Amino acid sequence: MIRLDNVSKVYKGQIAAIRDATADIAKGEFVFLVGPSGSGKSTVLRLINKEEQPTAGEIWVAGKMTNNLSPWRVPYLRRNIGSVFQDFKLLTNKTVQENVAFALEVIGRPRHVIRTQVPAILELVGLAGKHERFPHELSGGEQQRVSIARAFVNRPLILLADEPTGNLDPATSDGIMRLLDRINRTGTTVVMASHDQGIVNSMRRRVIELDRGTIVRDQSRGVYQ
Protein backbone atom coordinates (compact mmCIF):
# COMPACT_ATOMS: atom_id res chain seq x y z
CA MET A 1 0.00 0.00 0.00
CA ILE A 2 2.87 2.35 0.89
CA ARG A 3 6.46 1.83 -0.16
CA LEU A 4 9.49 4.00 0.53
CA ASP A 5 12.54 3.16 -1.60
CA ASN A 6 15.79 4.71 -0.35
CA VAL A 7 13.98 7.96 0.39
CA SER A 8 15.92 11.00 1.55
CA LYS A 9 14.67 14.47 2.34
CA VAL A 10 17.08 17.35 2.78
CA TYR A 11 15.75 20.81 3.53
CA LYS A 12 17.66 23.61 1.89
CA GLY A 13 21.05 24.09 3.50
CA GLN A 14 20.30 21.79 6.42
CA ILE A 15 21.18 18.29 7.47
CA ALA A 16 18.99 15.48 6.16
CA ALA A 17 15.54 15.17 7.77
CA ILE A 18 15.17 11.66 6.30
CA ARG A 19 18.17 9.56 5.30
CA ASP A 20 17.89 6.64 2.92
CA ALA A 21 14.66 5.27 4.40
CA THR A 22 13.21 2.04 2.99
CA ALA A 23 9.97 0.48 4.23
CA ASP A 24 7.06 -1.46 2.79
CA ILE A 25 3.67 -1.17 4.44
CA ALA A 26 1.03 -3.69 3.33
CA LYS A 27 -2.69 -3.07 2.96
CA GLY A 28 -4.51 -3.26 6.26
CA GLU A 29 -1.41 -2.88 8.43
CA PHE A 30 -1.26 -0.74 11.57
CA VAL A 31 2.16 0.87 11.87
CA PHE A 32 3.63 3.08 14.58
CA LEU A 33 6.35 5.55 13.69
CA VAL A 34 8.30 6.19 16.89
CA GLY A 35 11.30 8.27 17.84
CA PRO A 36 12.18 11.47 19.66
CA SER A 37 11.04 14.90 18.48
CA GLY A 38 12.81 15.91 15.30
CA SER A 39 13.59 12.33 14.30
CA GLY A 40 11.56 12.69 11.09
CA LYS A 41 8.23 11.01 11.97
CA SER A 42 6.11 13.90 10.71
CA THR A 43 8.29 14.30 7.62
CA VAL A 44 7.57 10.68 6.63
CA LEU A 45 3.82 11.32 6.92
CA ARG A 46 4.14 14.54 4.91
CA LEU A 47 6.09 12.72 2.23
CA ILE A 48 3.39 10.05 1.93
CA ASN A 49 0.72 12.76 1.70
CA LYS A 50 2.84 14.63 -0.85
CA GLU A 51 2.96 17.77 1.24
CA GLU A 52 6.73 17.40 0.79
CA GLN A 53 8.82 16.22 -2.15
CA PRO A 54 11.58 13.67 -1.49
CA THR A 55 15.08 14.81 -2.37
CA ALA A 56 16.01 11.28 -3.47
CA GLY A 57 14.36 7.88 -3.67
CA GLU A 58 10.89 6.74 -4.70
CA ILE A 59 7.57 6.82 -2.87
CA TRP A 60 4.73 4.51 -3.90
CA VAL A 61 1.19 4.98 -2.62
CA ALA A 62 -1.66 2.64 -3.55
CA GLY A 63 0.37 1.10 -6.36
CA LYS A 64 1.45 4.39 -7.94
CA MET A 65 4.74 6.19 -7.75
CA THR A 66 3.97 9.70 -6.52
CA ASN A 67 7.36 11.37 -7.17
CA ASN A 68 6.40 12.84 -10.53
CA LEU A 69 2.70 13.23 -9.88
CA SER A 70 1.60 16.48 -11.51
CA PRO A 71 0.23 19.11 -9.08
CA TRP A 72 -3.32 18.86 -10.36
CA ARG A 73 -3.40 15.12 -9.58
CA VAL A 74 -2.28 15.55 -5.97
CA PRO A 75 -5.85 16.24 -4.70
CA TYR A 76 -6.97 12.90 -6.15
CA LEU A 77 -4.13 11.14 -4.35
CA ARG A 78 -5.20 12.78 -1.10
CA ARG A 79 -8.76 11.54 -1.48
CA ASN A 80 -7.30 8.11 -0.74
CA ILE A 81 -5.53 9.35 2.37
CA GLY A 82 -7.18 10.59 5.55
CA SER A 83 -5.15 12.77 7.92
CA VAL A 84 -5.46 13.26 11.67
CA PHE A 85 -3.36 15.72 13.66
CA GLN A 86 -2.36 16.46 17.23
CA ASP A 87 -4.13 19.83 17.05
CA PHE A 88 -7.25 18.42 15.32
CA LYS A 89 -7.35 21.16 12.63
CA LEU A 90 -11.11 21.59 12.97
CA LEU A 91 -12.86 24.64 11.53
CA THR A 92 -14.04 26.54 14.57
CA ASN A 93 -16.89 28.32 12.77
CA LYS A 94 -18.49 25.08 11.59
CA THR A 95 -20.52 22.60 13.63
CA VAL A 96 -19.48 18.98 14.10
CA GLN A 97 -21.54 17.73 11.20
CA GLU A 98 -20.48 20.67 8.99
CA ASN A 99 -16.83 19.89 9.70
CA VAL A 100 -17.34 16.31 8.60
CA ALA A 101 -19.59 17.18 5.65
CA PHE A 102 -16.94 19.69 4.50
CA ALA A 103 -14.61 16.82 3.59
CA LEU A 104 -17.26 15.37 1.28
CA GLU A 105 -18.40 18.72 -0.14
CA VAL A 106 -14.96 19.76 -1.29
CA ILE A 107 -14.53 16.57 -3.30
CA GLY A 108 -17.90 17.17 -4.93
CA ARG A 109 -20.00 14.41 -3.34
CA PRO A 110 -23.75 14.87 -3.97
CA ARG A 111 -25.85 16.10 -1.06
CA HIS A 112 -27.89 12.94 -0.61
CA VAL A 113 -24.65 11.00 -0.08
CA ILE A 114 -23.50 13.58 2.46
CA ARG A 115 -26.84 13.40 4.28
CA THR A 116 -26.54 9.65 4.83
CA GLN A 117 -22.78 9.28 5.34
CA VAL A 118 -22.19 12.04 7.88
CA PRO A 119 -24.62 10.74 10.55
CA ALA A 120 -23.31 7.20 9.99
CA ILE A 121 -19.68 8.16 10.56
CA LEU A 122 -20.56 10.32 13.60
CA GLU A 123 -22.35 7.29 15.04
CA LEU A 124 -19.24 5.18 14.38
CA VAL A 125 -16.88 7.56 16.21
CA GLY A 126 -19.29 7.86 19.13
CA LEU A 127 -20.56 11.41 18.58
CA ALA A 128 -24.23 10.65 17.90
CA GLY A 129 -26.31 13.46 19.36
CA LYS A 130 -23.54 16.06 19.11
CA HIS A 131 -24.04 16.96 15.45
CA GLU A 132 -24.92 20.58 16.10
CA ARG A 133 -22.15 21.35 18.60
CA PHE A 134 -19.26 23.63 17.74
CA PRO A 135 -15.68 22.40 18.32
CA HIS A 136 -15.15 24.71 21.32
CA GLU A 137 -18.12 23.09 23.05
CA LEU A 138 -16.44 19.68 22.93
CA SER A 139 -13.69 18.05 25.01
CA GLY A 140 -10.30 17.37 23.45
CA GLY A 141 -11.12 13.69 22.96
CA GLU A 142 -14.41 14.54 21.29
CA GLN A 143 -12.69 17.05 18.99
CA GLN A 144 -10.21 14.37 17.94
CA ARG A 145 -13.15 12.06 17.20
CA VAL A 146 -14.60 14.73 14.91
CA SER A 147 -11.24 15.01 13.19
CA ILE A 148 -11.07 11.21 12.76
CA ALA A 149 -14.64 11.20 11.43
CA ARG A 150 -13.64 13.85 8.88
CA ALA A 151 -10.57 11.87 7.84
CA PHE A 152 -12.49 8.60 7.52
CA VAL A 153 -15.89 9.69 6.16
CA ASN A 154 -14.60 9.26 2.61
CA ARG A 155 -13.45 5.68 3.43
CA PRO A 156 -9.83 6.30 2.43
CA LEU A 157 -7.39 3.43 1.84
CA ILE A 158 -4.89 5.00 4.21
CA LEU A 159 -5.20 6.92 7.46
CA LEU A 160 -2.21 9.01 8.58
CA ALA A 161 -2.21 10.12 12.20
CA ASP A 162 0.41 12.55 13.51
CA GLU A 163 0.52 12.32 17.32
CA PRO A 164 -3.27 12.07 17.54
CA THR A 165 -3.13 11.53 21.31
CA GLY A 166 -0.45 14.14 21.95
CA ASN A 167 -2.87 16.58 23.57
CA LEU A 168 -5.05 14.06 25.39
CA ASP A 169 -4.99 12.40 28.81
CA PRO A 170 -4.31 8.64 28.99
CA ALA A 171 -7.93 7.55 29.43
CA THR A 172 -9.11 9.65 26.49
CA SER A 173 -6.14 8.46 24.45
CA ASP A 174 -7.22 4.84 24.99
CA GLY A 175 -10.61 5.67 23.55
CA ILE A 176 -9.02 7.24 20.49
CA MET A 177 -6.74 4.22 20.01
CA ARG A 178 -9.73 1.86 20.20
CA LEU A 179 -11.37 3.94 17.49
CA LEU A 180 -8.27 3.86 15.26
CA ASP A 181 -8.03 0.11 15.84
CA ARG A 182 -11.63 -0.28 14.79
CA ILE A 183 -10.99 1.72 11.63
CA ASN A 184 -7.93 -0.43 10.94
CA ARG A 185 -10.11 -3.55 11.18
CA THR A 186 -12.22 -2.29 8.28
CA GLY A 187 -9.13 -2.80 6.11
CA THR A 188 -7.79 0.75 6.22
CA THR A 189 -4.03 1.00 6.50
CA VAL A 190 -3.13 3.17 9.51
CA VAL A 191 0.23 4.89 9.96
CA MET A 192 0.54 6.69 13.27
CA ALA A 193 3.43 8.79 14.53
CA SER A 194 3.68 8.75 18.31
CA HIS A 195 6.06 9.06 21.20
CA ASP A 196 3.55 7.78 23.72
CA GLN A 197 5.25 4.67 25.09
CA GLY A 198 2.19 3.37 26.91
CA ILE A 199 0.07 3.35 23.79
CA VAL A 200 2.68 1.80 21.54
CA ASN A 201 3.46 -0.91 24.09
CA SER A 202 -0.18 -1.81 24.75
CA MET A 203 -1.10 -2.09 21.06
CA ARG A 204 1.70 -4.47 20.06
CA ARG A 205 1.70 -3.54 16.40
CA ARG A 206 4.46 -3.04 13.88
CA VAL A 207 6.91 -0.35 15.05
CA ILE A 208 9.27 1.62 12.83
CA GLU A 209 11.75 3.62 14.86
CA LEU A 210 13.46 6.68 13.50
CA ASP A 211 16.54 8.36 14.90
CA ARG A 212 17.76 11.59 13.33
CA GLY A 213 16.11 10.71 10.04
CA THR A 214 17.33 7.12 9.79
CA ILE A 215 15.19 3.99 10.28
CA VAL A 216 16.96 2.15 13.10
CA ARG A 217 14.35 -0.53 13.80
CA ASP A 218 11.44 -2.12 11.97
CA GLN A 219 9.75 -4.72 14.10
CA SER A 220 6.40 -6.43 13.81
CA ARG A 221 4.42 -6.59 17.09
CA GLY A 222 7.03 -4.30 18.62
CA VAL A 223 7.24 -2.02 21.67
CA TYR A 224 8.50 1.53 22.08
CA GLN A 225 11.80 0.71 23.91
Next chain:
Amino acid sequence: MSKVLYALRETAANLRRNLTLTIATFVTVAVALTLSGAALLMRNGVNDITARWRGGVEFIVMMKPDATKEQIDAVGNDLKANPIVDANKLRFFDKAQSFEEAKIILADTPTLIDALGLEGSPTQWKVVPTTPDPDVIRGVADQFQNRPGVLEVIFPAKYLQRLKQLTGLLQGMILGAAITLLVVSALLILNTIRLAMFARRREIEVQKLVGATNWFIRVPFMLEGLVQGFVGALLAFGGVWGLNRLFSTRVAKANEVDVLSAAVASSGEVRGLGILLLVIGVVIGTVGSGLAVSRFLDV
Protein backbone atom coordinates in the same frame (compact mmCIF):
# COMPACT_ATOMS: atom_id res chain seq x y z
CA MET B 1 -24.11 20.98 -10.13
CA SER B 2 -23.46 20.39 -6.45
CA LYS B 3 -20.08 22.06 -6.99
CA VAL B 4 -21.67 25.20 -8.41
CA LEU B 5 -24.12 25.37 -5.52
CA TYR B 6 -21.27 24.80 -3.11
CA ALA B 7 -19.24 27.65 -4.62
CA LEU B 8 -22.21 30.04 -4.46
CA ARG B 9 -23.08 29.05 -0.90
CA GLU B 10 -19.46 29.40 0.19
CA THR B 11 -19.19 32.84 -1.45
CA ALA B 12 -22.35 34.14 0.22
CA ALA B 13 -21.32 32.70 3.58
CA ASN B 14 -17.83 34.21 3.37
CA LEU B 15 -19.13 37.64 2.43
CA ARG B 16 -21.52 37.52 5.37
CA ARG B 17 -19.05 36.03 7.82
CA ASN B 18 -16.34 38.63 7.22
CA LEU B 19 -18.79 41.50 7.07
CA THR B 20 -16.41 44.19 8.36
CA LEU B 21 -13.69 43.14 5.95
CA THR B 22 -16.23 42.95 3.13
CA ILE B 23 -17.39 46.49 3.86
CA ALA B 24 -13.77 47.64 4.13
CA THR B 25 -13.09 46.23 0.66
CA PHE B 26 -16.21 47.85 -0.78
CA VAL B 27 -15.14 51.22 0.58
CA THR B 28 -11.51 50.81 -0.50
CA VAL B 29 -12.48 49.92 -4.05
CA ALA B 30 -15.10 52.66 -4.14
CA VAL B 31 -12.78 55.43 -2.92
CA ALA B 32 -9.86 54.44 -5.14
CA LEU B 33 -12.01 54.07 -8.24
CA THR B 34 -13.91 57.30 -7.53
CA LEU B 35 -10.62 59.19 -7.36
CA SER B 36 -9.29 57.58 -10.54
CA GLY B 37 -12.61 58.16 -12.28
CA ALA B 38 -12.69 61.81 -11.20
CA ALA B 39 -9.11 62.24 -12.42
CA LEU B 40 -10.03 60.79 -15.80
CA LEU B 41 -13.07 63.07 -16.07
CA MET B 42 -10.88 66.04 -15.18
CA ARG B 43 -8.48 65.04 -17.93
CA ASN B 44 -11.32 65.09 -20.43
CA GLY B 45 -12.47 68.41 -19.02
CA VAL B 46 -9.05 70.03 -19.47
CA ASN B 47 -8.97 68.71 -23.01
CA ASP B 48 -12.38 70.21 -23.76
CA ILE B 49 -11.46 73.59 -22.26
CA THR B 50 -8.22 73.98 -24.18
CA ALA B 51 -9.89 72.84 -27.39
CA ARG B 52 -12.35 75.67 -26.94
CA TRP B 53 -9.55 78.20 -26.35
CA ARG B 54 -7.54 77.01 -29.28
CA GLY B 55 -10.58 77.03 -31.54
CA GLY B 56 -11.07 80.69 -30.61
CA VAL B 57 -7.63 81.79 -31.73
CA GLU B 58 -7.52 83.95 -34.84
CA PHE B 59 -4.68 85.34 -36.83
CA ILE B 60 -4.66 88.63 -38.64
CA VAL B 61 -3.17 89.46 -42.03
CA MET B 62 -2.56 93.20 -41.82
CA MET B 63 -2.26 94.99 -45.20
CA LYS B 64 -0.11 98.10 -45.77
CA PRO B 65 -2.07 101.35 -45.69
CA ASP B 66 -1.07 101.93 -49.33
CA ALA B 67 -1.86 98.38 -50.54
CA THR B 68 -3.79 98.35 -53.78
CA LYS B 69 -7.27 96.90 -54.09
CA GLU B 70 -5.83 94.11 -56.30
CA GLN B 71 -3.29 93.16 -53.65
CA ILE B 72 -5.98 93.09 -50.93
CA ASP B 73 -8.33 90.98 -53.06
CA ALA B 74 -5.53 88.57 -54.06
CA VAL B 75 -4.69 87.89 -50.40
CA GLY B 76 -8.39 87.59 -49.56
CA ASN B 77 -9.05 85.08 -52.36
CA ASP B 78 -6.07 82.95 -51.41
CA LEU B 79 -7.19 82.95 -47.77
CA LYS B 80 -10.68 81.88 -48.81
CA ALA B 81 -9.25 79.02 -50.88
CA ASN B 82 -6.99 77.77 -48.09
CA PRO B 83 -8.39 74.61 -46.43
CA ILE B 84 -7.39 75.60 -42.91
CA VAL B 85 -9.22 78.94 -43.18
CA ASP B 86 -12.87 79.02 -42.21
CA ALA B 87 -14.15 80.94 -45.29
CA ASN B 88 -17.48 81.78 -43.68
CA LYS B 89 -15.83 83.45 -40.72
CA LEU B 90 -13.24 85.36 -42.76
CA ARG B 91 -13.81 89.08 -42.18
CA PHE B 92 -12.34 92.16 -43.85
CA PHE B 93 -11.80 95.37 -41.89
CA ASP B 94 -11.48 98.48 -44.08
CA LYS B 95 -9.53 101.58 -42.97
CA ALA B 96 -12.50 103.03 -41.07
CA GLN B 97 -13.15 99.80 -39.16
CA SER B 98 -9.45 99.35 -38.40
CA PHE B 99 -9.22 102.93 -37.14
CA GLU B 100 -12.24 102.37 -34.87
CA GLU B 101 -10.57 99.24 -33.51
CA ALA B 102 -7.31 101.10 -33.01
CA LYS B 103 -9.13 103.79 -31.04
CA ILE B 104 -10.32 101.14 -28.61
CA ILE B 105 -6.97 99.37 -28.35
CA LEU B 106 -4.98 102.60 -28.05
CA ALA B 107 -7.49 104.44 -25.83
CA ASP B 108 -4.77 104.99 -23.20
CA THR B 109 -2.44 106.78 -25.61
CA PRO B 110 -4.47 109.33 -27.67
CA THR B 111 -1.27 110.75 -29.22
CA LEU B 112 -0.71 107.46 -31.03
CA ILE B 113 -4.30 107.53 -32.36
CA ASP B 114 -3.69 111.01 -33.75
CA ALA B 115 -0.38 109.93 -35.27
CA LEU B 116 -2.05 106.92 -36.92
CA GLY B 117 -5.00 108.80 -38.40
CA LEU B 118 -7.64 107.30 -40.68
CA GLU B 119 -5.35 107.42 -43.73
CA GLY B 120 -2.48 105.77 -41.92
CA SER B 121 -4.65 102.87 -40.71
CA PRO B 122 -4.03 99.51 -42.32
CA THR B 123 -6.76 97.24 -43.69
CA GLN B 124 -6.99 93.76 -42.22
CA TRP B 125 -8.10 90.19 -42.95
CA LYS B 126 -9.26 88.53 -39.74
CA VAL B 127 -8.82 84.78 -40.14
CA VAL B 128 -10.48 82.01 -38.10
CA PRO B 129 -8.63 78.71 -38.62
CA THR B 130 -10.48 75.42 -38.93
CA THR B 131 -7.77 73.48 -37.09
CA PRO B 132 -6.65 74.01 -33.50
CA ASP B 133 -3.09 72.87 -34.25
CA PRO B 134 -0.79 75.90 -33.78
CA ASP B 135 1.96 74.39 -35.93
CA VAL B 136 -0.29 74.11 -38.98
CA ILE B 137 -1.70 77.61 -38.44
CA ARG B 138 1.78 79.00 -38.17
CA GLY B 139 2.80 77.41 -41.49
CA VAL B 140 -0.11 79.04 -43.30
CA ALA B 141 0.43 82.39 -41.59
CA ASP B 142 4.06 82.38 -42.71
CA GLN B 143 3.01 81.87 -46.35
CA PHE B 144 1.25 85.23 -46.30
CA GLN B 145 4.07 87.11 -44.57
CA ASN B 146 5.94 87.97 -47.81
CA ARG B 147 3.01 88.58 -50.14
CA PRO B 148 2.99 92.02 -51.85
CA GLY B 149 0.98 94.56 -49.91
CA VAL B 150 1.15 92.61 -46.61
CA LEU B 151 2.36 94.69 -43.68
CA GLU B 152 2.47 91.95 -41.07
CA VAL B 153 0.85 88.67 -40.12
CA ILE B 154 -0.11 88.82 -36.47
CA PHE B 155 -0.26 85.37 -35.02
CA PRO B 156 -0.33 84.59 -31.25
CA ALA B 157 2.03 81.70 -31.89
CA LYS B 158 3.97 81.99 -28.69
CA TYR B 159 0.86 81.85 -26.57
CA LEU B 160 -0.71 79.04 -28.54
CA GLN B 161 2.35 76.89 -28.35
CA ARG B 162 2.70 77.62 -24.68
CA LEU B 163 -0.93 76.61 -24.19
CA LYS B 164 -0.32 73.44 -26.11
CA GLN B 165 2.64 72.56 -23.88
CA LEU B 166 0.74 73.46 -20.74
CA THR B 167 -2.25 71.36 -21.68
CA GLY B 168 -0.02 68.41 -22.45
CA LEU B 169 1.72 68.79 -19.12
CA LEU B 170 -1.54 69.10 -17.19
CA GLN B 171 -3.05 66.08 -18.92
CA GLY B 172 0.07 64.07 -18.31
CA MET B 173 -0.02 64.92 -14.63
CA ILE B 174 -3.66 64.00 -14.27
CA LEU B 175 -3.21 60.78 -16.21
CA GLY B 176 -0.24 59.95 -13.98
CA ALA B 177 -2.36 60.59 -10.90
CA ALA B 178 -5.18 58.42 -12.28
CA ILE B 179 -2.83 55.54 -13.05
CA THR B 180 -1.17 55.83 -9.64
CA LEU B 181 -4.58 55.73 -7.98
CA LEU B 182 -5.55 52.67 -10.01
CA VAL B 183 -2.37 50.86 -9.06
CA VAL B 184 -2.88 51.85 -5.42
CA SER B 185 -6.46 50.59 -5.50
CA ALA B 186 -5.33 47.32 -7.08
CA LEU B 187 -2.79 46.86 -4.29
CA LEU B 188 -5.35 47.77 -1.64
CA ILE B 189 -7.81 45.22 -3.00
CA LEU B 190 -5.10 42.58 -3.23
CA ASN B 191 -4.08 43.30 0.34
CA THR B 192 -7.62 43.24 1.68
CA ILE B 193 -8.30 39.94 -0.03
CA ARG B 194 -5.03 38.56 1.22
CA LEU B 195 -6.06 39.58 4.71
CA ALA B 196 -9.37 37.77 4.31
CA MET B 197 -7.48 34.77 3.05
CA PHE B 198 -5.01 34.85 5.89
CA ALA B 199 -7.96 34.68 8.27
CA ARG B 200 -9.09 31.56 6.44
CA ARG B 201 -5.75 29.88 5.77
CA ARG B 202 -6.72 27.08 8.13
CA GLU B 203 -9.83 26.39 6.09
CA ILE B 204 -7.74 26.31 2.92
CA GLU B 205 -5.24 23.98 4.57
CA VAL B 206 -8.02 21.58 5.55
CA GLN B 207 -9.53 21.75 2.07
CA LYS B 208 -6.18 20.81 0.60
CA LEU B 209 -5.76 17.95 3.07
CA VAL B 210 -9.09 16.35 2.26
CA GLY B 211 -8.32 16.50 -1.46
CA ALA B 212 -10.01 19.62 -2.82
CA THR B 213 -8.63 20.73 -6.18
CA ASN B 214 -6.99 24.14 -6.39
CA TRP B 215 -9.75 25.52 -8.61
CA PHE B 216 -12.39 24.27 -6.24
CA ILE B 217 -10.76 26.31 -3.47
CA ARG B 218 -10.03 29.29 -5.67
CA VAL B 219 -13.44 29.84 -7.29
CA PRO B 220 -15.37 30.98 -4.17
CA PHE B 221 -12.58 33.44 -3.39
CA MET B 222 -12.63 34.76 -6.95
CA LEU B 223 -16.41 35.12 -6.87
CA GLU B 224 -16.04 36.98 -3.60
CA GLY B 225 -13.48 39.29 -5.21
CA LEU B 226 -15.79 39.76 -8.17
CA VAL B 227 -18.69 40.81 -5.93
CA GLN B 228 -16.43 43.14 -3.94
CA GLY B 229 -14.96 44.72 -7.07
CA PHE B 230 -18.38 45.08 -8.68
CA VAL B 231 -20.09 46.65 -5.67
CA GLY B 232 -17.11 48.93 -5.03
CA ALA B 233 -17.11 50.07 -8.67
CA LEU B 234 -20.85 50.63 -8.53
CA LEU B 235 -20.35 52.92 -5.52
CA ALA B 236 -17.50 54.67 -7.38
CA PHE B 237 -19.78 55.15 -10.38
CA GLY B 238 -22.29 56.83 -8.09
CA GLY B 239 -19.51 58.93 -6.57
CA VAL B 240 -18.19 60.16 -9.94
CA TRP B 241 -21.70 60.84 -11.18
CA GLY B 242 -22.42 62.84 -8.03
CA LEU B 243 -19.20 64.84 -8.30
CA ASN B 244 -19.87 65.70 -11.93
CA ARG B 245 -23.43 66.66 -11.06
CA LEU B 246 -22.22 68.92 -8.25
CA PHE B 247 -19.65 70.52 -10.54
CA SER B 248 -22.12 71.10 -13.35
CA THR B 249 -24.70 72.77 -11.09
CA ARG B 250 -21.98 75.07 -9.71
CA VAL B 251 -20.92 75.97 -13.25
CA ALA B 252 -24.52 76.52 -14.31
CA LYS B 253 -25.04 78.96 -11.42
CA ALA B 254 -21.92 80.97 -12.23
CA ASN B 255 -22.70 81.17 -15.92
CA GLU B 256 -20.25 83.98 -16.62
CA VAL B 257 -17.38 81.49 -16.31
CA ASP B 258 -18.39 80.15 -19.66
CA VAL B 259 -15.16 78.35 -20.38
CA LEU B 260 -15.70 75.95 -17.46
CA SER B 261 -18.89 74.65 -19.00
CA ALA B 262 -16.74 72.84 -21.53
CA ALA B 263 -15.28 70.84 -18.64
CA VAL B 264 -18.66 69.43 -17.56
CA ALA B 265 -18.79 65.84 -18.71
CA SER B 266 -21.80 64.82 -20.75
CA SER B 267 -23.95 62.01 -19.39
CA GLY B 268 -22.59 59.82 -22.18
CA GLU B 269 -19.03 60.44 -21.01
CA VAL B 270 -19.99 59.63 -17.41
CA ARG B 271 -21.77 56.45 -18.51
CA GLY B 272 -18.74 55.35 -20.52
CA LEU B 273 -16.50 56.02 -17.56
CA GLY B 274 -18.90 54.09 -15.30
CA ILE B 275 -18.67 51.04 -17.51
CA LEU B 276 -14.88 51.36 -17.54
CA LEU B 277 -14.86 51.55 -13.73
CA LEU B 278 -17.09 48.46 -13.44
CA VAL B 279 -14.83 46.50 -15.77
CA ILE B 280 -11.72 47.60 -13.85
CA GLY B 281 -13.35 46.79 -10.48
CA VAL B 282 -14.49 43.34 -11.57
CA VAL B 283 -11.16 42.46 -13.20
CA ILE B 284 -9.08 43.70 -10.27
CA GLY B 285 -11.33 41.93 -7.74
CA THR B 286 -11.44 38.60 -9.57
CA VAL B 287 -7.87 38.40 -10.78
CA GLY B 288 -6.54 39.91 -7.55
CA SER B 289 -8.17 37.32 -5.33
CA GLY B 290 -7.22 34.54 -7.74
CA LEU B 291 -3.59 35.61 -7.42
CA ALA B 292 -3.82 36.19 -3.69
CA VAL B 293 -5.21 32.70 -3.04
CA SER B 294 -2.46 31.05 -5.09
CA ARG B 295 0.06 31.83 -2.38
CA PHE B 296 -1.92 29.80 0.11
CA LEU B 297 -2.52 26.88 -2.26
CA ASP B 298 1.12 25.89 -2.30
CA VAL B 299 0.82 23.07 0.26
